[in-house]
Amino acid sequence: MDEELNVTYLTLxxxxxVSKxxxxxxxxxxxxxxxxxxxxxxVVYLIWKKTDxxxxxxxxxAALLLNSVLLSTNIYPKLLLDFLSDTQVISHQACLLQYSLIYLLGSSEFLLLATMAYDRYVSICKPLHYQSIMRRTTVCVFLAAAWLLPACQQAGLSTLSAQQKLCSFTLKFIFCNNSIYQLFCVTSxxxxxxxxxxLLNVVIVPVIFIxxxxxxILLICYRSSADVRRKAAHTCLPHLLVLxxxxxxxxYEVITVRLNYEFPKTARLIMSLQLVLYNPLFNPFIYGLKMKKIHKHLKRLFCQDKVTRC
Known part of the structure; x- marks a missing residue:
């Protein structure tokens, strides 16, 4: 590559x-x-279609699963193209966009999990006030905040990153993450x-809140009946597993990149894939199997007139 091409493109x-x-x-x-x-x-279709x-x-x-689809679509198509290409490269601008979307959607996931935790808290701990608190307007505000807050913050960070001069053009990962900071000539x-x-206000604070x-919820359930504990387990356990x-x-992804810790290449590949593999792949199965109403509609969808036998 000539110098101009090195400035424009990054090697993954x-x-x-991959050639083998x-x-x-x-x-x-x-x-x-x-x-x-x-x-x-x-699952998103069922939630949209079924009034109950x-x-x-x-x-x-549904918002959480849609977020997983967007995150996967940000990574997998480029990844598939790279597998069939002789060289795995990406333009600097496309890399900044991919990295921004990864952390935007990743932050949104934590905020969505926090809203789900609050919803469960109101449902179990304040059941008489649930309808008045969790109104449609409240739900819309929570959903808008879960995407807009990370988007505004990430836009500012991406703008700062785009202004940095690059002195290296090789990323040690298969997609663009915050390892792009290691390419800058000067640490900003x-x-x-x-x-x-x-990191503090869209990851740490939501996790502490959750x-x-x-x-x-656990303290309330401990003092309640077995039926309340069973209801809490069915609705809260999937959220805790996902979180x-x-x-x-x-x-792991944030800390290891920031510390510039040198993992073996195969181990780094495997761990990098976990972030975009486990949750998008297993979330619909976790919620589809553990949430009774969704499970019921899934059975009807795939078994149709054989519901009783299924």
Whole structure:
């Protein structure tokens, strides 16, 4: 590459023996991507179509699954193209866009999980006031904030990143994440401060809020009847599973990149994929199997006139 091309394009150097296993990689990840689209969109369709699922809890679940579809679509098509290409490169502008969307949608996931935790808290701890608190307007405000707040913050961070001069043009990952900071000629203090601020208010604060609300729910359930405890388990357990998995993977990705820790290439590839594999792939199955109303409609959808036998 000549100098101008180096300035324009970045090399994605996180692939492992892609020339040898390109078709295996391509077919595997194509299957995964199709499965993510089909499973998530099926549950979203049911929540949109069935009137008995037009409740705040299910609306938030649909938003969470839609968020997973957007996150996957931001990564998988480019990843599939790279598997079939002789060189794995991406333009600097496209890399900034991909990295911005990853953290925008990743932050939105935490905020959506926080709204779901609040919804469960009101439902279980203040059932008599649930209808007056969780009105349609409240739900719309929560959903708008979950996407707009990270979007505004990430736009500012991306603007600062776009102004930085690059002295390196090789990323050690298969997609653009905050490892792009390692390409800058000079470490930007402004980017570090803004990044920490965003991490605090769209990841750490929501997680603390979620832990607090579920602690309150557990205390209430401990003093309540077995029926209340069973209801809480059915509605809260899926959220806790999703949160614990996503938080661990997200923090691994943020911390290891920031610390510039050198993992073996294969280990780095595997861990990088977890963030865009586990939750988008397993969320619809977790909610589809654990949430009784959704499970009931899934059975009817796929079994139709054989519902009784299924």
């Amino acid at each position: 150097d996180g692939h492992v023996e 296993y390109r078709y295996l990689y391509f077919m595997t990840f194509l299957l995964v991507y199709v499965l993510i689209l089909c499973s998530n969109c099926t 699922l037009h409740e705040p809890m299910y609306v938030f679940i 203090r402004a980017i570090t401060v803004v990044g920490l601020f965003i 832990v607090f609300t579920y602690t309150r 614990s998995n996503y938080f661990c993977l997200f923090m």
